[in-house]
Amino acid sequence: MREVAIVAFAQSDHRPDTADVSEVELLLPVLRRVLDDVGLTTGGIGFTCSGSSDYLAGRAFSFTMALDGVGAWPPISESHVEMDGAWALYEAWTKLLTEEADTALVYSCGKSSPGNLREVLTRQLDPYYLAPLWPDSVSLAALQAQALIDAGETDEHALAGVAARARTAAEDNPHAQLAGSAEPARLLDAPYLVRPLRRHDCPPIGDGAAAVVLAAGDTARRLCRRPAWIRGLDHRVEPHALGVRDLTRSPSTRLAAERAGAFDSPVDTAELHAPFTSQEVILRRALRLGEDVRVSPSGGAQAANPMMAAGLIRLGEAAAAIHRGGSDRALAHATSGPCLQQNLVAVLEGDPQ
């Protein structure tokens, strides 16, 4: 199989409200930075793919305007997934493997601020039986967290520890929306948001954008001092209905990780798309991550969770760790749907240092 790597990554500062900029304006500096990083222009890119959601933007075909941020003239080879940008990266990776392109630009953005995200996400549910009840995303995550606590796999104190660690780690991430945390014991003084979840168990709601450049073989070596080679990339989906899933497990993550070769040898870093603290517990188990693995050193989705970009950011952060020499073999994970319904796992490696 052809070698393909992530050679550049850029993201916006993630903010709770970006009423002052359009999606294109949010994306433009990010696209500029990621292309400048590898010295390429849009015309030099072989394939472009983006991820976003019309429902966040509140209008049909919202991605057509975002495309203007790429400066798409002359016409480009381009596609779009109505999913997190991590899946756009998957489509771009596929394209590079067919050898029809040597480089790809992948980007995604999401603005949650124009609407009420918890209500908007209810429209993602089964339209006949579930959506009419308007169960919001935090309530569904609370069901999952309670199932995990009932199974004896965690408790509220441990979950507070997850939050404190993530938000302390985010102090080193200039793009994070939330950084710094009180001691776990203090966090437990806060009231419940939706029992058993307190505010610290939930991701911040915010707007943001991200972009990566992919390149194949020698092109990757030319563009990047230490490319983050994609050794495996796979994604799997589970049933939608919460009643037919064991919410304390993530079999799709496990399967995707197996197919991506995550268990072939140990990883030193894992960037997890776990918006809720309880989901990090589930994912660590599904991915068999030991205590020696650095988990979401960026602070992860608990520090910044721009919808549709947060998964791509995990891939970007894992790749950036390899670019910097801070990781040799990293795992990146992205999720979609209620209670971890759909999951993507990538294994990235740097050449020996």
Added chain:
Amino acid sequence: MSKEPVAVVGIGQTQHTAARRDVSLAGLVREAALRALADAELTWADIDAVVIGKAPDFFEGVMMPELYLADALGAVGKPLLRVHTAGSVGGSTALVAANQVAARIHRTVLTLAFEKQSESNAMWGLSLPVPFQQPLLAGAGGFFAPHVRAYMRRTGAPAGTGALVAYKDRRNALRNPYAHLHEHGLTLEQVRSSPMLWDPIRYSETCPSSDGACAMVLTDRAGAARAPRPPAWMHGGAMRSEPTLFAGKDFVSPRAGRDCAADVYRQAGITDPRRQIDAVEMYVPFSWYEPMWLENLGFAAEGEGWKLVESGATELDGELPVNPSGGVLSTNPIGASGMIRFAEAALQVRGEAGEHQVEAAYTALGHAYGGGSQFFSMWVVGAAPPAG
């Protein structure tokens, strides 16, 4: 290592109609998927991955419906990807699925596109006012009508050309049991005297709003060897995009369309499309787009597309049959319309198109476009596998 050849071994469509009140969204997609599996004589277990597409989620009011549809699509435990490239999405979805086979990531992929337009009102779904941006004025027809007028002015095409296309496509649809519109006894005069909607586009020159889905099973060389019926082989596929609105845009013949066609012809080794392509399934939602795209796709010289239409060449028994299925003018579940073009092209070269089969169709073009003539996707399929 060259790409794996990609074959279409299963095709399924739903009964297309204005409102499929007898099925849920899940029931609709399963109807097409099960027909495609039956055509390929495969089961859900033979499918390695699912790639689906549809146009805006606002059309059904379900955000990212692939999540809810995972079970109905037999995707549980499998990779499921959701493509959205506006009106071209059905074509793009097929190409994304084809790339997974070509890249040897998966051996057999189910690809499906759908729209259940009766769940909402597509015209107003496309007419949301957006601050600082030009809305698609009162639906797609309002956006495209000025570009049709520009075409007429530029080429001197007579006012009646559009009606010829509509009359042809609606008659072709009578031969296609899945088509939405079956207008028995329709006359050219009725098309010409139908109410004017967006001058110069009349009611009968306009696509309907349909509920429907289309599915295909794509597989590799080994899968094709086991196929019970002749496969269609992919000889080329391409996508191109350009901005909706910018000063240099040629709405009559967008460069993205020309570049996309050039790319797909290069891959397929086509140097003279008019002679080398035996059937065309072209995305024509408003009748005048047939002459316009005939030029854009290289079948006619600039300014000559309407002459090709008037000559009868694009009739079912003409030298270059366009939309033997009845096309988008007869069936338009928006998100599925592009895939129906791709699938109908494949049916032609498989010799499986039934009553609307073009005689001796060895090479066919499937074409889709979307947005404000912004997104293009195309494929060329053949009865024989690609060389090499």
